[in-house]
Amino acid sequence: GAGVSQSPRYKVAKRGQDVALRCDPISGHVSLFWYQQALGQGPEFLTYFQNEAQLDKSGLPSDRFFAERPEGSVSTLKIQRTQQEDSAVYLCASSLDYYGYTFGSGTRLTVV
Amino acid sequence: QKEVERDPGPLSVPEGAIVSLNCTYSNSAFQYFMWYRQYSRKGPELLMYTYSSGNKEDGRFTAQVDKSSKYISLFIRDSQPSDSATYLCAVNSGNTPLVFGKGTRLSVIA
Numbered sequence: 182g183a184g185v186s187q188s189p190r191y192k193v194a195k196r197g198q199d200v201a202l203r204c205d206p207i208s209g210h211v212s213l214f215w216y217q218q219a220l221g222q223g224p225e226f227l228t229y230f231q232n233e234a235q236l237d238k239s240g241l242p243s244d245r246f247f248a249e250r251p252e253g254s255v256s257t258l259k260i261q262r263t264q265q266e267d268s269a270v271y272l273c274a275s276s277l278d279y280y281g282y283t284f285g286s287g288t289r290l291t292v293v
Numbered sequence: 294q295k296e297v298e299r300d301p302g303p304l305s306v307p308e309g310a311i312v313s314l315n316c317t318y319s320n321s322a323f324q325y326f327m328w329y330r331q332y333s334r335k336g337p338e339l340l341m342y343t344y345s346s347g348n349k350e351d352g353r354f355t356a357q358v359d360k361s362s363k364y365i366s367l368f369i370r371d372s373q374p375s376d377s378a379t380y381l382c383a384v385n386s387g388n389t390p391l392v393f394g395k396g397t398r399l400s401v402i403a
Contacts, residue, residue, distance in 0.1 A: 185336070214390055223297075223381050223393035224337065237390065272336055279387045280325045284336030 183207075185285035187273050193291045194263045202258045202288045206275030213256050214282065215248055216272040224272055230256060263292045295394075296320055297384055302397035310401070312369040316382035316394045319363065323384040323392075326358045328367045331379045331396065340380075341367070372401045 186205040194200050206213050211232050216224035217240075226240040232253035241248070245264075250256040260267055270289050274282040300315045314328075325344055329337035341356040343349045343365075349356045357366040365382055379398045383391040 216393075221395075223299075223395045226390045226392070229390050240390075274336070279385060280327050280342045280383075280391070281339055282337075282391060284338065286334070286336050289334075 185273055185275055185283050187271075187285035187288050189288060190286065191289050191291075193293060196264060196292055197262050198292075199259065199261045200263055200290065202260075202271050202273075202290070204256045204258070204273030204275075204285060206254065206256070206273070207283055208254075210275035210277055210283075211253070212276040213250060214274045214276070215256070215258050216274065217242075218270040218272055218287070220269075227258070227271075260290075263290075265292050268292045296392045297382060297394040299382060299394040299397055303400065304397060305400045305402060306372055308372060308374060308401055308403050310372050312367075312372050312376070312399060312401075314367040314369075314380050314382075314397050314399070316365045317363055318365070318384050318392075320384075320386070321360070321363070322386045324387050325385050326356070326365045327383040327391065328354075328356055329381040329383055329393075331381060333378075337381055337393075369399075372399075374401045374403045377401050 213230040215227040218224045229237040230250045245261045247259045270287040272287045274284045327342040328340045331337040346360045353370045355368040379396040381396045382394040
């Protein structure tokens with residue numbers, strides 16, 4: 182497709198529930214990034230893939246967060262046993278180079 | 294200290310004003326300097342990027358980097374209501390993920 186597609190756009194989860202957020206990057210983009218954006222804040226780095234290899238997961242806040250990109254295209258960010266502090270917008274971006282990230286519109290997660 | 298800090302906002306200016314947005318960063322290894330624009334309920338979109346120090350102009354927008362003082366700026370001339378958005382500075386060292394500042398919300402009043 183023409184852009185980065187994320188689904189769902191909105192997700193409401195009960196505390197303790199597991200969620201899975203999907204990202205479809207731009208075709209041919211080898212690099213894929215996940216960021217977390219709290220209200221009124223800038224995006225915070227979570228993890229980075231080059232093709233199917235997860236090269237950096239230093240930003241994942243806890244072992245409840247897990248990301249995968251098994252075939253080097255679509256990626257899924259999974260959050261287990263969601264907590265209220267996980268409420269945020271989760272942004273996915275793909276890129277061909279070091280600076281030209283194309284972001285999706287994000288998934289707004291609300292944990293109640 | 295966060296790696297990227299931005300001047301406090303939000304900013305509200307009249308249409309036609311010149312807007313100055315600024316960030317400072319702490320790591321001298323950063324080589325790429327970007328400005329992203331984010332409209333409400335949308336993802337950030339790349340506005341401009343600069344490699345190393347210097348100025349770059351694109352229409353009404355000018356990006357400026359001063360590596361000696363670790364200071365990056367974005368100037369918007371003849372601001373329009375459609376420029377109303379959150380502006381995010383971002384930096385990286387080339388082979389590392391982008392580090393974003395907190396963002397400055399700009400409102401241009403017609």
